[in-house]
Amino acid sequence: MHLAAALDGTGWHPASWREPVARPGELFTAGYWADQVAEAERGLLDFVTIEDGLGPQSSHLLEPDDRTDQVRGRLDAVLVASRVAPLTRHIGLVPTVVATHTEPFHISKAIATLDYVSTGRAGLRVRITARPDEADHFGRRGVERIRAYDSPDARGLVTDLFDEAADYVEVVRRLWDSWEDDAEIRDRATGRFVDRDKLHYIDFEGRFFSVKGPSITPRPPQGQPPVTALAHDTVPYRLLARQADVGYVTPRDAEHARAILAEIRAEQESAGRAGETLHVFGDLLVFLDDSRGEAEARRQRLDALAGEPYTGDASVFTGTAAQLADVLEELAGAGLTGFRLRPAVTGHDLPRISRDLVPELQRRDRFRTAYEADTLRGLLGLARPANRYAAATAAAATAV
C-alpha cells in the first residue's frame, strides 16, 4: 500500500490553526515546511503534496470570501518543495500547479529542476481553476461565472479547462522528453557539447496553445516525474486516464471506490493507456487519536471554533490508527493502490500518521519498513519511461 500526506497550511480543518500544536505564525517560513516534510519522511511515506492556488483560500469553491478567521495566504508550492528538497533524502515532493493560467514551458523546467535538486523525487499535481477572481489576477482571459463545477451550465467550461490541462501535461511531458538522456556528449575531439540530433522540437499545436521546444533544461533524472491529479467526476477522470501517473479520488466507501475505478479504467482503455500503470489513491481527511471518542471530540471542538461542521469533498475519518488501518485495507480491497491522507491538524494528525498508522500497517505487512528506492518513481513502482523521441530516432535508424 502506498501512502502520501497532503500538506495545506496548518491542516485541512479551517479551524486547525487555533490548535495549540499548530504554528500559524510560522506558515511563511522555510522551517515550518521543512519540519512537516521531515515528519512525513520519518513515516516512510511515498510523498507529500503541497496545495497551491492563484488567489487567497476561500470557504467557497468558486469565489473569494472576506473571512478573517481562517488562514489566508500561502507560498508558491514549487518553491516550497524545492526549498525542502536538499533537507530530505527519500520522500517524494509533489507541488500543486495550476494549468489554467501558467505556462507549460515554465512549469516543465521548474519540475525538471525540482527533480534535479531532489535527485529524482519530484512530481507534480496539476489542477484547473474556474474562479473568475483568479482569472482577474492575470487579466488575459475571462472565465465565465458558473454556479458549481458539476452544474449543467458549467459542463462546457469545465470540459474545456480539463482538456486544456490535458494538453498542458502533454506539453510538459514532451518537453521533458525533448532532450534524450545522453544528449550531453562533451566531445572534445569535435568541440561539440551536445549531440543536437538528440535534442527535439516538440512542435505542439493544440486547441489552446502551441509550444515549439526543446526545453531549456535537460531531461530530468526520473525521465518524467510522476504527474498526479485530483478528480471527482467523469471529466476529470478522463484527465487521469489520459495523462496521470497517480489519481486522487474521493470514495464514500468500498463500493463507491469500485465504481470510480471501473469508470477510470474504462476511460484509460479509451485513451489507449490500458497497459500503463495508473495508481488510483483514495483521499481521506483524518482525525487520529487514541480513541474514537477523543477524535470525535476534537472534531466537534474544531467545528465549534469554525462555527459550522466541516464538510469537504473527501470522507472524514475520526478514530484510531488501527481503525483507520481497517478502513484503508477495506478500500485497498476495492482496488485502490494507495491513499493520500489529509491531516485535519497537521501538527497533530501528521505525526499520528507517521508514528501510529504506519507502524500499524507495518505490523499488518501492508507498508514498507524502509525506503526501498531513491526516486519517487521507484517508490511508486513506476518504470522510468522511455523517451518518445529516442524511440523514434532508434526506429528510424532501424528502418535504414
Add this chain to the structure above:
Amino acid sequence: MSKPLKQIHLAAHFPGVNNTTVWSDPAAGSHIEFSSFAHFARTAERAKFDFLFLAEGLRLREQGGRIYDLDVVGRPDTFTVLAALAAVTDRLGLTGTINSTFNEPYEVARQFASLDHLSGGRSAWNVVTSWDAFTGENFRRGGFLPQEERYSRAKEFLATAHELFDSWRGDEILADRATGAFLRDARAGAFVHRGQHFDIHGRFNVPRSPQGRPVIFQAGDSDEGREFAAAGADAIFSRYSHLEEGQAFYADVKGRLAKYGRRPDQLLILPAATFVLGDTDAEADELAREVRRQQVSGATALKHLEFVWNRDLSGYDPEGPLPDIDPLVSEEHISRGRAQVRMYRDPVAIAREWRELAEANKWSIRDLVINTGNRQTFVGAPATVARTINEFVQADASDGFILVPHITPGGLDPFADKVVPLLQEQGVFRADYEGTTLRDHLGLAHPDATAPAERAAS
C-alpha cells in the same frame, strides 16, 4: 584629506551558456546537477559575497537554423535552483534573472515574495526584457511584443509587481488563537492595476516578505535601459570592466538618479568580470592564454565570425585569413536567441576593422577571435588582482564586481581563498556579514523604512 575607502561589493555568477565557460577542462563539472550549484554557493558564502547570480534561458540558441552545440547548452530553472540554494546557505543573496515579457506580474510577484520568505530576505530580481518571436514560440502568448514596447511593458510589469508586494503592509497576520482572528483586515492583499499592458485586480496571496520587496537589478545598456535602472533599480549589471569606459558609464548612470529624487548610492554599478589567477603575474598570463584557446576552438571562432558576417562561413579555415566578402545585412540573422548579436550594430564596418586588425597582426580567424573577444578582466597573482579590483572601485569605475569563473563549479574557489583575504586585509571588503538580508549586504534601505510617510501622503 583623502575620502574614506569605498567598500567593495562582490557577487558570483554561475558560469553558463556562453563561450567563456570552459567545459572541456577535466576540472569542469556539471552545470545542471544541484551539487554544482551548492558547491558554488557555499564558496561564495564562505567568501562573504553579497549574492549569487543566475541567468535565465527560455529558448535554446540556434545558428544557421540548427541548435548551437559548441558551448554549454541548457540550464535549470532559475527560481527552483535559488529556492533550493536557500536551504544550503544562510546569508548569501539569491539573484535571478526573470523575463518580464513571457511572464505575468501576479505569478512572478508570488514567486519572488515566496523566495524572499523561504530565504529569510535574500531574494533579488534581475529584470530583463527579451521580446522576440523566436523565444515567444515557447509560450502561449507567442512573440507578441513589438521591440519598442519592451521597456514600457517592463516598467509597467515592475510597477505592478511592486503594487502586489505592497498590497500587504506586513502587520496583517494576527494568528490570534484566543479571538480567532487570523487576519487583521479582510482586504489584505487587495490591489487594482489598470494600465496599458496589464488590467488586473483582486487579492495577492503572499504576505509581505522579509525584505518587503526583492532587490531589483537591471542589465540593459541602451539609453532606455540606463533610464529604467536610474528610475527604479537597486543595482545595474554593466559590461564595462575596463577603467575608462567603466568610469564613463558610472558617471552617466549615477548622474541620471537625481531627476528621480534618488541619491547616487541608491543604485550600485556592478560589471561582470572574469579572472585568471596564478602564483605570479607571468604564470597567470600564460594560464589566461591557455584558457582563451580552450574557450575559442577553430569551430567556435568560425561561428563567432558568423555573428558579424551573418552568413555560413563553415567553408573557411579557422587558421587562415578572414573572409574577404562583406557581411550580409539582413533582418533575418543566422544566429538566434543570443543577446550578443545585437552588439554588432554596423557589421560591415566591424568586418573591415577586423580584416585590417588581422592583416596588421598576421592573425588567423581564430587568433582574431581570441584577441578581440571576451578577454579575462583580471589576470595576475592574487595581490595584483586584489589591487586592481580595489583601484577600479576607488576610482568610481564600479561599486564592485560580479565574478564569472570559467570553470563549474570550483572556479570560484581560488578567488575566495586567495584574493578575498587580501581585500579584507585592506579593509575594503567585509570580514563577515553584518546583516541577514541582501538589502543589508548591499547597504540598501528597507522599502518599509519610508512607507509610513508614503502611506500618510496617500
